[in-house]
Amino acid sequence: MPANDPAGAPARAVHEPSRRRQLAALMGFLALSWAVSLVGSIPVRAAIGGSWYRQMELAPWSPPGLMFTSVWLTLYAAMAVAAWLVWRQRRLPRRVALRFYGIQLALNLLWPMTFFGLYPLLGSAALWLALAVLAALLLAAVLTVAHFGPISRTAGVLMLPNVSWLVFSASLNLYAAVRN
Numbered sequence: 032m033p034a035n036d037p038a039g040a041p042a043r044a045v046h047e048p049s050r051r052r053q054l055a056a057l058m059g060f061l062a063l064s065w066a067v068s069l070v071g072s073i074p075v076r077a078a079i080g081g082s083w084y085r086q087m088e089l090a091p092w093s094p095p096g097l098m099f100t101s102v103w104l105t106l107y108a109a110m111a112v113a114a115w116l117v118w119r120q121r122r123l124p125r126r127v128a129l130r131f132y133g134i135q136l137a138l139n140l141l142w143p144m145t146f147f148g149l150y151p152l153l154g155s156a157a158l159w160l161a162l163a164v165l166a167a168l169l170l171a172a173v174l175t176v177a178h179f180g181p182i183s184r185t186a187g188v189l190m191l192p193n194v195s196w197l198v199f200s201a202s203l204n205l206y207a208a209v210r211n
Contacts, residue, residue, distance in 0.1 A: 090206035128178035138168035
């Protein structure tokens with residue numbers, strides 16, 4: 032007779048995905064994350080070569096541009112591994128957790144489009160709009176951590192550097208919005 036879960040429903044057999052399927056899923060999560068990074072970098076690269084960005088007053092604590100690339104590639108990899116760890120967990124519901132992950136990925140894509148892509152059209156209004164997007168992104172990232180943690184503690188911990196970087200990025204965005 033099958034065991035019951037805490038809600039009294041019969042427990043279903045939990046099957047681990049095959050190693051091949053797990054590897055394919057991990058590669059898929061990495062590819063998706065890095066695709067978001069690549070597409071999001073298009074307006075950034077265009078802006079950095081433009082005169083408006085060179086004239087912009089940036090926060091004194093802004094790191095060099097190469098650091099942003101390195102940090103984001105690392106963060107996207109960590110986020111992908113975290114999502115994969117949640118995906119491969121079959122015993123706990125993970126749909127909502129992965130939905131928050133998807134939302135924060137979409138907002139990660141929207142932010143550079145807003146900050147860098149809309150600035151030439153909207154001026155400083157784009158910077159304030161980007162800050163609002165960043166606030167929503169930060170909320171989505173925190174909710175992702177909150178939903179990943181109970182499913183996989185490691186996944187929740189892997190998402191924390193992203194939250195920290197988003198807070199730092201918000202300080203840079205706020206400075207740019209106020210000073211430009």
